[in-house]
Amino acid sequence: MTTKLDELHVSHDRTAQRFDLALDGQTALLSYRRAPGVISLDHTYVPSPVEGRGVAAKLTRAALDFARAEGLRVVPACSYVATYIRRHPEYQDLVAQTRS
Numbered sequence: 881m882t883t884k885l886d887e888l889h890v891s892h893d894r895t896a897q898r899f900d901l902a903l904d905g906q907t908a909l910l911s912y913r914r915a916p917g918v919i920s921l922d923h924t925y926v927p928s929p930v931e932g933r934g935v936a937a938k939l940t941r942a943a944l945d946f947a948r949a950e951g952l953r954v955v956p957a958c959s960y961v962a963t964y965i966r967r968h969p970e971y972q973d974l975v976a977q978t979r980s
Contacts, residue, residue: 890942
């Protein structure tokens with residue numbers, strides 16, 4: 881039987897600097913680096929057996945909601961996260977402004 885994604889909890893490992901989600905015996909993750917006032921969302925990994933089920937989106941939402949709750953600016957270093965933010969305007973205010 882396949883587990884429903886909305887029933888699963890994203891865990892946050894502050895020491896390892898990542899968000900994890902276990903689904904059907906697989907573990908997906910979103911890794912980050914934190915600096916004062918900023919969080920760089922660096923890499924999203926979803927194992928192929930659970931791809932296409934919204935796992936990366938759930939991880940990304942959890943990371944962005946964490947950033948908002950902590951008052952952090954976000955650097956979307958991962959291409960998936962950057963695309964997610966472009967498609968979800970409610971998170972665009974979190975993006976750190978780059979200097980040119």
